[in-house]
Amino acid sequence: MSEIEKYIAPDTVSDAVKALSSGGVTILAGGTDLTPQIDAGRRSHAPTLMNIRRVDDLSGITQNKGETRIGCLTTVSEIKQSDLAPAILRQAADHFASEQIRNAATLGGNICNASPAGDMINPLLVLDASVELASWKEGAMEVRREPLRRFFTGPGKTIKHDNELLIAVVFDTPGPDFVGYFRKSGPRPALEISTVSVGIGGDYKDGAFHNVRVAFGAVGPTPLRGKATEAMLEGQALTAEVIDKSARAAQDDATPIDDIRATSWYRTHLIAVFTEELLNNVRQN
Amino acid sequence: MSVKTELNFTLNGRPVNIEVPVDMTVLNLLRDVLDLKGTKYACGEGECGACTIEVDGTTINSCLMYAADLNGRTVMTIEGLGAGNKMHPMQQSFVDHGAVQCGFCMPGMIIQANYLVKQNPDLTREEMKRGLEGNICRCTGYTKVLDAVAAIVGAEG
Ligand SMILES: Cc1cc2nc3c(=O)[nH]c(=O)nc-3n(C[C@H](O)[C@H](O)[C@H](O)COP(=O)(O)OP(=O)(O)OC[C@H]3O[C@@H](n4cnc5c(N)ncnc54)[C@H](O)[C@@H]3O)c2cc1C
Ligand code: FES
Ligand code: FES
Numbered sequence A: 001m002s003e004i005e006k007y008i009a010p011d012t013v014s015d016a017v018k019a020l021s022s023g024g025v026t027i028l029a030g031g032t033d034l035t036p037q038i039d040a041g042r043r044s045h046a047p048t049l050m051n052i053r054r055v056d057d058l059s060g061i062t063q064n065k066g067e068t069r070i071g072c073l074t075t076v077s078e079i080k081q082s083d084l085a086p087a088i089l090r091q092a093a094d095h096f097a098s099e100q101i102r103n104a105a106t107l108g109g110n111i112c113n114a115s116p117a118g119d120m121i122n123p124l125l126v127l128d129a130s131v132e133l134a135s136w137k138e139g140a141m142e143v144r145r146e147p148l149r150r151f152f153t154g155p156g157k158t159i160k161h162d163n164e165l166l167i168a169v170v171f172d173t174p175g176p177d178f179v180g181y182f183r184k185s186g187p188r189p190a191l192e193i194s195t196v197s198v199g200i201g202g203d204y205k206d207g208a209f210h211n212v213r214v215a216f217g218a219v220g221p222t223p224l225r226g227k228a229t230e231a232m233l234e235g236q237a238l239t240a241e242v243i244d245k246s247a248r249a250a251q252d253d254a255t256p257i258d259d260i261r262a263t264s265w266y267r268t269h270l271i272a273v274f275t276e277e278l279l280n281n282v283r284q285n
Numbered sequence B: 001m002s003v004k005t006e007l008n009f010t011l012n013g014r015p016v017n018i019e020v021p022v023d024m025t026v027l028n029l030l031r032d033v034l035d036l037k038g039t040k041y042a043c044g045e046g047e048c049g050a051c052t053i054e055v056d057g058t059t060i061n062s063c064l065m066y067a068a069d070l071n072g073r074t075v076m077t078i079e080g081l082g083a084g085n086k087m088h089p090m091q092q093s094f095v096d097h098g099a100v101q102c103g104f105c106m107p108g109m110i111i112q113a114n115y116l117v118k119q120n121p122d123l124t125r126e127e128m129k130r131g132l133e134g135n136i137c138r139c140t141g142y143t144k145v146l147d148a149v150a151a152i153v154g155a156e157g
Helices: A013-021 A034-039 A076-081 A087-094 A099-104 A107-113 A121-126 A227-233 A240-253 A264-283 B026-033 B089-096 B106-119 B125-131 B143-156
Strands: A006-008 A025-028 A048-051 A061-064 A067-071 A130-137 A140-147 A152-154 A165-172 A178-184 A197-205 A208-217 B004-011 B014-021 B052-055 B058-061 B074-076
Touching: A013 A025, A013 A048, A013 A130, A013 A140, A013 A165, A067 A107, A076 A087, A076 A099, A076 A107, A087 A121, A087 A178, A087 A197, A099 B058, A099 B106, A107 A121, A107 A165, A121 A178, A121 A197, A121 A208, A178 A264, A197 A264, A208 A227, A208 A240, A208 A264, A227 A240, A240 A264, B014 B026, B026 B052, B052 B106, B058 B106, B089 B106, B089 B143, B106 B125, B106 B143, B125 B143
Parallel strands: A006 A048, A025 A048, B004 B074
Antiparallel strands: A061 A067, A067 A165, A130 A140, A130 A165, A178 A197, A197 A208, B004 B014, B052 B058, B052 B074
């Protein structure tokens, strides 16, 4: 294991972002991904370890002018318990690991770990969320916003630069007609890395589904949006025929692989089953 | 060895001042440096809950937490749950219900059960099961564990 030469625990965002500009920094949040990855030798420490958990204004959920904002240090437990978190996000939080892990795991850590199976990512894709990336440029903090759907480039890989801190996730606060559901596989609800997860949401009004967004987890190198499924559903009444066609479109959208947890055939089968199940949930609203 | 950092935190009601390597886990600090062997090491990767402790009033897996992050925090381990040699009611209830076999999972199980009841004094059996999902026991089959926690909830509710 590589040695850490310096440990810092800044308490302001600008100090944290400034520290990143010189390079060679490993960011520590809840540590629930970092610790096992270091122990298993799958990654090593940079010379500086920066604990961001002491940065105050990176925690919590707020709503302002139709926008919901979740700080990167907000834990999965806090999301699970918050009235300001949309139901689909709370469902994913409820199916996340164990209580002890949820108490430590942060939203920013889940996104930056960039696992195709990251459970908070799926509902955030359904909510069409963006991430805020902060860096230090010419003596001041600069923040850029990027849509989450363009954030991931491969397993563990994102468009975030090493000098950037993911400070928050933002999305339009869903309106009163918004209905969304999340479903992940596994024999137990928790402590199970998703073999497949599906999230579906949109405005369900007068029996028709609009602004539909569909997301799949653990079915490809990154979490992804289901474009064919969305096109199939947009503006439709959720009849048995539409639901059936959408479940098949979902199988075209997702290209799962064989791995130690499940075969491609099984994953493809689950995608159709979950898509159908979630659409039936929406219809019953 | 990695650089050290100075920590000041409260452990089971007492102040601790100590220097630790920044890549040390809280579990290693407790067991190997502070000689508190109640908190157990089993999987070392967040799956089993044997290492569960309370930090600032919420439970976490101490095998995943960096000791460096304890600075300024308040920690309770199984050693701090009862009062001296007097067992905490949750511990007594586990004894009374025969909920302990080899005992290896129990410090984590009892810390987690106690936390759940503090969070929600009207805990249902279903909520107990969900809340204890991160605590794996190879011996008991869980039924008597749930009985022990249910007795406490009944007593308080
Ligand atoms: C037993 C167990 C069960 C689990 N179950 C699940 C599950 O059901 N679903 C699931 O999705 N995940 C699960 N996980 C994975 C993990 O808990 C989550 O991904 C968690 O959200 C990571 O957050 P963290 O704060 O612990 O991240 P850390 O481990 O602190 O960091 C993760 C990575 O992100 C980087 N990082 C963190 N914050 C930022 C930031 N703000 N800006 C830039 N980079 C940052 C870190 O440098 C690191 O590379 C599980 C893990 C364990 C050990
Ligand atoms: S030893 Fe920490 S969870 Fe198993
Ligand atoms: S009593 Fe033996 S592991 Fe639980």
